[in-house]
Amino acid sequence: MSGAAATGAAPPEGGLPVADGRETAVEVWRLSRGHRLRLVAVGALGIASTGVDLIPPAAIGFLVDRVQAGTADPGTVLTITAVMALSAVLGAAGTALTILLATRVYHTILAALRERLVGRALTLPQHLVERAGTGDLISRSSDDVTAVADAAPAVIPVLTVTAFTIVVSLGGLAALEWPYAAAFAVVLPVYALAMRWYLRTGPRVYRAERAAMSARAQQILESQRGYATVLGFGLAQQRHRAVMTDSWGVAVQALRARTVQSMLNARLNLGECLSLASVLVVGFVLIDHGASTVGGVTTAMLLVLRLLGPVSQLLFVIDTLQSALASLSRMIGVVTLPESAGEPTATVEAGxxxxxxxxxxxxxxxxxxxxxxxxxxxxxxxxxxxxxxxxxxxxxxxxxxxxxxxxxxxxxxxxxxxxxxxxxxxxxxxxxxxxxxxxxxxxxxxxxxxxxxxxxxxxxxxxxxxxxxxxxxxxxxxxxxxxxxxxxxxxxxxxxxxxxxxxxxxxxxxxxxxxxxxxxxxxxxxxxxxxxxxxxxxxxxxxxxxxxxxxxxxxxxxxxxxxxxxxxxxxxxxxxxxxxxxxxxxxx
Structure with missing residues (x-):
């Protein structure tokens, strides 16, 4: 502090702060500066590659109609097989490239955030770190960074490919026969309710899990740093019990998180069952009224089956995403912690x-x-x-x-x-x-x-x-x-x-x-x-x-x-x- 008068500002209650959703979004957007063109390229490539993946369901539906009409021959089968194989190769290549580009951008931004976290951590006022507990800061710069980094393999494919798949597949259903898209849309509230329940329950559970990890890290750190004192005063059993108590606290919070995960999975299975049933019923009605063909229903069912996996993945990966976002908010809480405000200067005599x-x-x-x-x-x-x-x-x-x-x-x-x-x-x-x-x-x-x-x-x-x-x-x-x-x-x-x-x-x-x-x-x-x-x-x-x-x-x-x-x-x-x-x- 350069020649300033310290008047004593209290640190945030409870120690180091946690950024809210808006602060996290603003900071991530700021960190993405210089990478936004690549993100646009990722989006365009993702839409193109998932659009190619619509070809196989449509080709199978076309083949079913030709077989039913008796006009299919070996050449038809070979042609459709070749088209499906080519679309699969192009789709896989586009998907792989999309994931690769997204991963590079993701880890570049994460590396910048990690550097800012370490840099800010080294300049935090010592009284603030001591009040929060050294274990909290260590947990944010180790466990939380690891959680965000480890989320990449699960989150990136979903956010860069699955979201595009849902949008493009819904468009394909509507282009085939709008009632098919309407039938699937009727079931979407089931997924929306599952999402609403999870967003109200999951973040709180994951924050508690991360807080328990911080408490355990603090106990372990204190035992290690005070090793000589622990031995000298015969406190080994006491420290062991303290570490075990906080470790059990982590285990309990982890079980709560896994229970939430299982309950989300049950809701997603219900949504899948209702989606398939609704499209089958609509297909039966359309065929009965001559408004669709067996091949059309086959294509619609294949598109729905193709949608069910991505929809479930998108909702299910939110489990991992919420855990990563909880860690990300804790990291950004440190990064965005304001520097000491300008304090009133004090008059001091020369010398x-x-x-x-x-x-x-x-x-x-x-x-x-x-x-x-x-x-x-x-x-x-x-x-x-x-x-x-x-x-x-x-x-x-x-x-x-x-x-x-x-x-x-x-x-x-x-x-x-x-x-x-x-x-x-x-x-x-x-x-x-x-x-x-x-x-x-x-x-x-x-x-x-x-x-x-x-x-x-x-x-x-x-x-x-x-x-x-x-x-x-x-x-x-x-x-x-x-x-x-x-x-x-x-x-x-x-x-x-x-x-x-x-x-x-x-x-x-x-x-x-x-x-x-x-x-x-x-x-x-x-x-x-x-x-x-x-x-x-x-x-x-x-x-x-x-x-x-x-x-x-x-x-x-x-x-x-x-x-x-x-x-x-x-x-x-x-x-x-x-x-x-x-x-x-x-x-x-």
Whole structure:
């Protein structure tokens, strides 16, 4: 957020939004830009290929009439057979080409949507993702994308061929004898009622199924990410029950969806029975009155039989289509989530990098974690935030960084902010790729300089392929200290205006404390910095110290001033020194 005052907008209720039908249609239409001529070509080719498929029923009806009249001969049979074979080849080729073109357009549009989804997901405010649950976002970018992609083999042939078949076949029935088309049209309300019932029932069931999948994904993700905590506190059985409970929830919703599918199938079978019966009755009446021939009735019946399959497929594939549309709406709900609205700018004095005015914050309506925080950070100053566990240090860092918007008050920060927490992540890839994430244009010389500044130059000597060594999942393992040095080097390469280190070196333990303290000083040199201090040696090295107690600023000043004041910080420092004495004695 570039120098703007954050006033704290609440995220959508229930987390990440789901697009409605209109929003989904508008976004799909927008994504189809550049592909619309190909879509018109698909439609024209589909109508032509299904029109060719009308030839076999008409040819069989013609042959029946010739046989009944006694005028059929082997040449007639051969001619009709050749015509039917040729029409079958042309129809199949046209259908295959239609499906091929439609599939290419479909997957091109889906690829563009997937890229937009991932791009938007990476820029979502962290507070919004946390409130919705990380599993929801992961489900939308994995399960929902898969559902939409997997729907292609079932949906594309139906929507690109079957719809054309219905239109062309109805036209053929009307051209043959209009009562045949009327007889079939009388039965269409059965299909319409089936469609109406399904559209009122299916979407709700599929949304519930997708929501259950998101809940299961959240439970699995939390169990994996908190694996050490689960083992350490003996929570394996509890987490297992939680995952199993949500998995059974998915199973129940899936059974509901399959039940809806079976009920739709029963309604379609009823429609097929009534369609055949109505055309047969009309054909009998027409023949009885000399208005049609046996061949005409045969052609009509073949056209109806040819229609029944596509009509059932069109309605039945809606089962798959509705599931895909539910997933598509969830994807587009993220894609169309508006960027943070322009916020009122705050006046800030020259030379001030960060300003907080009357800031309060609470998590989901709970007690206040930050209470009436007012603070100014001059440009270039290094400020340490200390306090007991639960005092609000990490929350303050998150509010300053813009991760959490305040419930009240304003926050002004520089344009470019970098945050490192104690949960340092090593990405799967080479050391070079891990570093250039922060600066894509950095040269190897820049990377080596950043590693040297953070004390990690020796790390390359320990790696088999230096900068080209693969680290992270499946790669060369790094110690906690090495991972933190890598993260600190990334901050140097990113060159932010404000660096926030939230206990960024806590995980490495005391064995590498001095080395990491020097790395932190190198990272903070020449820029504004906020350090959530795990070790008070880091706080003592900062220009200024802020002491938090129960979400309020209790003390602020330099290390010397606070020690001389004999307040809360002085007590913390005294306890820290006593704790370090045995370590120094053992090391001497």
């Amino acid at each position: 001030t990098a960060v300003r907080l005015r009357d800031v309060t914050f609470r998590y989901d309506g709970g007690p206040r974690v930050l209470d009436d925080i007012t603070l100014d950070l001059p440009t270039g100053q290094h400020v340490a935030v200390v306090g007991a566990s639960g005092a609000g240090k990490t929350t303050l860092a998150a509010v300053v960084a813009g991760i959490h918007p305040p419930d009240a008050g304003t926050v002004t920060r520089p344009d470019h902010v970098a945050v490192i927490t104690q949960e340092v992540h090593v990405f799967a890839g080479t050391v070079r790729e891990n570093l250039t994430l922060a600066a894509s244009g950095a040269t190897d010389r820049d990377l080596l300089a950043a590693l040297d500044a953070t004390g990690a130059a020796r790390l390359l000597d320990l790696l088999p392929d230096a900068l080209d060594t693969r680290v992270g999942t499946g790669g060369h393992p790094l110690t906690d200290a090495q991972a933190q040095q890598l993260a600190l080097a990334r901050v140097l390469l990113a060159d932010p205006d404000l660096a926030i280190l939230d206990e960024a070196t806590a995980e490495a333990g005391s064995a590498h404390a001095e080395q990491l303290d020097r790395a932190v000083l190198a990272v903070l040199a020449g820029r504004t910095g906020i350090v959530i201090a795990h070790r008070l040696s880091q706080a003592a090295a900062c220009d200024r110290i802020v002491v938090l107690e129960q979400g309020r600023i209790a003390e602020t000043g330099t290390h010397a001033e606070l020690v001389a004041a004999h307040g809360g910080y002085a007590a913390l420092w005294s306890a820290w020194e006593r704790g370090q004495a045995p370590s120094r004695a053992n090391g001497s």
